Structures are given as C-alpha cells and as structure tokens.
Amino acid sequence: MIYSKHRFKKAVYHFLVGKMVQSGASLVLLLLLVRVLNLEAYGIYVTIYGMVEFLFVASSFGLMQAPLRFIPEIITNGKKPDFQRFIITLFSLRVFSLVIISTILFFNVTSLALWLNISHNYHNALYLGILLIFLIFVFRFSATILEAQMEQKEAQLLRALGPLLRVGLIIIALFYYSTGEFTLTDALLIDVLVFFILVLLTSYRCYIWTKNRELGEKQSFQFGQVWLFMRDISGVNLLRSFGTMGSVTLIIASTLGVMEAGLFVFIQQLVNKSLRKKMPSVMFRNLIMPMLVSRYKKTGNSEKVQRVANLLMLLNLIPVGIGITLAVSQGDKLIELLSGGKYLDAGWFLMLFIIILGAKSQGSVLEMLMMIFDKTKWLFYTSIIMSITAPVVYLTSQFGLLSVIITLLFMVYLQNILRFIILRQYLPHLGVAYTTLIRLAIAIFISAATSLFINNFYIxxxxxIMTYLVMLVVIKPISKTEFELFKNMGIGRSLKIFQLITQK
Structure with missing residues (x-):
C-alpha cells in the first residue's frame, strides 16, 4: 500500500534529510549572492525572483494543489487509466499555461523594466528571468507530483540538488572571474542551467512512475470534482497572489527602488531559509496532507485530522520562539554580519518578519484543513482579504519599508482569524491551548532578557538559544496525547527528541 505507515515512516526520514540539506544550501546561496553582487544587481536579482513567486501563485490555476488533493484519492480508490489520464492532463495544462504567460512577458520586457525601476543596462537580464520562470514552474510542478505519490526520496533529492548546484557553480565562476566582477547575468545564467537540468530529471521520473504505478481495478474516478476544485482554488490563488512576498517585492521595487527591495527580500529570505523550512506545517504539509486525505476519505473520521492540525500549530510556535529571542536581543548585529555590512539597523524588520512567518505557517494549516474538508469556497472568500494587500501596501509604501511590513503582518492575521472562526464551526476543538501559549511567551521573554545585556554577539x-531550549524542557508545551500522534503516524522514533518537552 502506497500510503501505509511503513512507507510514510520512510518518507518522513527522506523528507527531513532533504529539507535540512535544501535549507542549509539555500541559506548559503543567499549569503553568497548578497556578497558577490553589488546592491543594485542584487536588488534586480531578487526583484526577478519576486516576479517568479508572484506569478507562481497567480498562474497556478489550482494545478499545484490538485496533485496533492487527488493523487492519493485516485491511487487509493481509482484505476490506473484514470491515474495516467489525470497526470497527463494536468501536466499538459501546466506547460500550455506557462507558454502563454512567458510569451506575454517576452513582448513586454521594456514596459516591465520601466515599471520596476530597472536601469537600461540590466534590461537583458529580464529575458533570462522569463526563461527562468518557465523552468522553475515546470520543475516545482513535477516535484509536487512525486511528493503526492509519497516518492519523497527522489523529490527531496531533486529539490536539494537545485541550491547545491547553484552554490557550486557560483564558486567555480568566482574562481574563473578572480580578476573580474561576478555579474547579474552570470547569476541568472547559472540558475537557468541548473533548473533546465532539474526539469529534465523530474519530468523523466514523473513519466516513469506514471507509467509503472500499479493500481487495482477499483471504482472509476469522477473528474468533475477536479475541475470544481481547480475553479475554486484558481480564485483563491489569484487573490492570494496579491498578498505574496513576490507581489510586495515588485511594489517596493516600483515605489521605493530595487535597493530597498533588496533589503526587504534579504531579510525575508533570511527568515525563510533559516526558519521557514523548519516550520512543521511547511516541512510536513506535502507529506501529511496526502496521508490525511487518504485516511479521511477512507474512514470519514475528522477527529484525528483535527488533532494533527493542533499539533502542527503548536510545533510551529517552537522555532518562532527561537527567532524572536535572537531578533529582540541581537537583531541589528545579526543582519549586519550576515549581509557583509551592506544592511544596517534592521533588527526590527527581522523580528516583524519572524512574526509574519509564524502567522503564515499557522495559516497554511488552516488552508490545508479547508482543502481536506472541501471548504474551498470559504477558502476563496477569505482570500479576498489578501487581494487588497497589494493596493494597501502600495499606499503605505510612501511611509517607508517599516510601514509595508506592518501592513503585511496585519493582513495575514486578519485572514487567519476569519478562517479559524469558520473552521471552528466544523472542528470545535481546533487551536492551541491558551495555557500553552502563555508558557511559550514566558520562555521567549526569559530567553531574550538573558541574552540582551551580553556584549559579545556570539556568546x-x-x-x-540555550536558555530557550532549557525553558522548553521546563515548561513542556506538548501533552502526552499529542505526542502519541507521532507514534500513531509511525514517526515516533524519528521525532523522539520531542519527548524531552512532552508532559509525563
């Protein structure tokens, strides 16, 4: 059985190792690029990637979420011809939509460059950026198909290979250009080459698994529900795209300039690469969601799904606490050191981004629940909030970068509150206990206060961090029943370390 406890346990191992490698390599890549590119080139580079992230959400049309939602159901209850038809149809639609988007962008490069305040010397870089958009989208889609089939070993290996290859090729290029300057074009050419290789590898593995996957002769799959799902999620994604960091980056570049966009993205990416990949709801989403869909559709029991969601939301708070502790006590020094002295006095930005990350991670759990329980219409309605993020950010950007970040924080929390209220009607015990939240807040306060007055940055x-970890052992935020969920999912040994912060 593809979604058995045994395969899930193996998938968790490969998933964790792959995410750790990917997170470490991505962080090294971030710190390397901010040093080797000048401020303007780095600002343009991250603006191009902001366009990638904005369009990735806006143009997904539900095609990214559909594999995670329906592949487990087809494999569990469907037939092989339905499975193959599903994969081929979605893959064809994805490539077709990307060809149209890339063509439109290609013929509007000059207008795009003017809007983003990109100087004439860097206009040609946008052509490489358009090619990069196509390659990245195809790669991510193929990797998601592998993840939905619980082929985590291959999916995570390929995902981790991307930043590793990019770091390696940049280092080789730096040795080659030892007497010259590493340029924006060099960085983009390396990215295009790497993602072209990854597209070939992931597409080939998707073809092999689609061709050879063995399914029993079960009931026919009703494709009508896929189109309804994609219709609702398309609206959700389109609205949500205006609240993504990618869209905000584009607005900052057009109003405050590419250098301010560089500062914004550097801190945001620093938080993402160092903390986001370690957020349980992010780490386990593509792994747990297929498993929960399979179990829920088979038994109709929502209680276990609710308990897993509560546990994910609780675990999300633990890495956020570490981040806030460091940001409050050493934020300015940390940003200055990691940026090679290019960005100063940015500690407040760091702390706000960590809080935003925590809110978005909890929001991803709520979104997952709405998709599992087929509440996609409510998902669409609440996403309308994020659609007004872009115009609100545009208006507040005249007051500076800090006002932009505060606006983002407010919008994310507003959306989470509405979704939480809606889900509580169906899942009455959803959420983290108030007593647990208070204990974690006390741990963060004591840890930050302990390190605030120490002059040596490293000490x-x-x-x-050590004080925070000790406080976790003392307050023990995880209950015994919550830890039992790990064992029931077959990953108790993999996450045995959490026993230290589990109540007896």
Whole structure:
C-alpha cells in the first residue's frame, strides 16, 4: 500500500534529510549572492525572483494543489487509466499555461523594466528571468507530483540538488572571474542551467512512475470534482497572489527602488531559509496532507485530522520562539554580519518578519484543513482579504519599508482569524491551548532578557538559544496525547527528541 505507515515512516526520514540539506544550501546561496553582487544587481536579482513567486501563485490555476488533493484519492480508490489520464492532463495544462504567460512577458520586457525601476543596462537580464520562470514552474510542478505519490526520496533529492548546484557553480565562476566582477547575468545564467537540468530529471521520473504505478481495478474516478476544485482554488490563488512576498517585492521595487527591495527580500529570505523550512506545517504539509486525505476519505473520521492540525500549530510556535529571542536581543548585529555590512539597523524588520512567518505557517494549516474538508469556497472568500494587500501596501509604501511590513503582518492575521472562526464551526476543538501559549511567551521573554545585556554577539546568541531550549524542557508545551500522534503516524522514533518537552 502506497500510503501505509511503513512507507510514510520512510518518507518522513527522506523528507527531513532533504529539507535540512535544501535549507542549509539555500541559506548559503543567499549569503553568497548578497556578497558577490553589488546592491543594485542584487536588488534586480531578487526583484526577478519576486516576479517568479508572484506569478507562481497567480498562474497556478489550482494545478499545484490538485496533485496533492487527488493523487492519493485516485491511487487509493481509482484505476490506473484514470491515474495516467489525470497526470497527463494536468501536466499538459501546466506547460500550455506557462507558454502563454512567458510569451506575454517576452513582448513586454521594456514596459516591465520601466515599471520596476530597472536601469537600461540590466534590461537583458529580464529575458533570462522569463526563461527562468518557465523552468522553475515546470520543475516545482513535477516535484509536487512525486511528493503526492509519497516518492519523497527522489523529490527531496531533486529539490536539494537545485541550491547545491547553484552554490557550486557560483564558486567555480568566482574562481574563473578572480580578476573580474561576478555579474547579474552570470547569476541568472547559472540558475537557468541548473533548473533546465532539474526539469529534465523530474519530468523523466514523473513519466516513469506514471507509467509503472500499479493500481487495482477499483471504482472509476469522477473528474468533475477536479475541475470544481481547480475553479475554486484558481480564485483563491489569484487573490492570494496579491498578498505574496513576490507581489510586495515588485511594489517596493516600483515605489521605493530595487535597493530597498533588496533589503526587504534579504531579510525575508533570511527568515525563510533559516526558519521557514523548519516550520512543521511547511516541512510536513506535502507529506501529511496526502496521508490525511487518504485516511479521511477512507474512514470519514475528522477527529484525528483535527488533532494533527493542533499539533502542527503548536510545533510551529517552537522555532518562532527561537527567532524572536535572537531578533529582540541581537537583531541589528545579526543582519549586519550576515549581509557583509551592506544592511544596517534592521533588527526590527527581522523580528516583524519572524512574526509574519509564524502567522503564515499557522495559516497554511488552516488552508490545508479547508482543502481536506472541501471548504474551498470559504477558502476563496477569505482570500479576498489578501487581494487588497497589494493596493494597501502600495499606499503605505510612501511611509517607508517599516510601514509595508506592518501592513503585511496585519493582513495575514486578519485572514487567519476569519478562517479559524469558520473552521471552528466544523472542528470545535481546533487551536492551541491558551495555557500553552502563555508558557511559550514566558520562555521567549526569559530567553531574550538573558541574552540582551551580553556584549559579545556570539556568546549572546548561544546563551539565548540555550536558555530557550532549557525553558522548553521546563515548561513542556506538548501533552502526552499529542505526542502519541507521532507514534500513531509511525514517526515516533524519528521525532523522539520531542519527548524531552512532552508532559509525563
């Protein structure tokens, strides 16, 4: 059985190792690029990737979520011809939509460059950016199909290979250009080459698994529900795209300039690469969602789904606490050190981004629940909030970068509150206990206060983190029944370390 406890346990191992490698390599890549590119080139580079992230959400049309939602159901209850038809249809639609988007962008490069305040010397870089958009989207789609089939070993290996190859090729290029300057064009050419290789590899593995996957002769799959799902999710994604960091980056570049966009993205990516990949709801989403869909559709029991969601939301708060501890006590020094002295006095930005990350991680759990329980219409309605993020950010950007970040924080929390209220009607015990939240807040306060007055940066960071970890062992935020969920999912040994912060 593809979604058995045994395969799930193996998938968790490959998933964790792959995410750790990917997270580490991506962080090295971020710190490397901010040093080797000048401020303007780095600002344009991250603006191009902002366009990638904006269009990735806006143009997904539900095609990214459909594999995670329906592949487990087809494999569990469907037939092989239905499975193959599903994969081929979605893959064809994805490529067709990307060809149209890339063509439109290609013929509007000059207008796009003017809107983004990109100087004439860098206009040609946008052509590489358009090619990069196509390759990245195809790669991510293929990797998602592998993940939905619980082929985590291959999917995570290929995902981790991307930043590793990019770092390696940049280092080789730096040796080659030892007497010259590493340019924006060089960075984009390396990215195009790497993602072209990854597209070939992931597409080939998708073809092999689609061709060879063995399914029993079960009931026919009703494709009508796929189109209804994609219709609702398309609206959700289109609205949500205006609240993504990608769209905000584009607005900052057009109003405050590409250098301010560079600062915004550097801190946001620093938080993402160092913390986001370690957020349980992010790490386990593509792994747990197929499993929960399979179990829920088979038994109709929503209680276990609710308990898993509560546990994910609780675990999300633990890495956020570490981030806030460091940001409060050593934020300015941390940003200055990691940016090679290019960005100063940005500690407040760091702390706000960590809080936003925590809110978005909890929001991803709520979104997952709405998709599992087929509440996609409510998902669409609440996503309308994010559609007004872009115009609100545009209006507040005249007051500076800090006002933009505060606006983002407010919009994310507003959306989460509405979704939580809706889900509580169906899942009455959804959420983290107030007593647990208070205990975690106390742990963060004590840890930050302990390291705040230590002059040595490195010692202060170590003491702050160690104090926080000790406080977790003392307050024990995880209950015994919550830890039992790990064992029931077959991953108790993999996450045995959580026993230290589990109540007896």
């Amino acid at each position: 202060a960071c170590v003491i702050g």
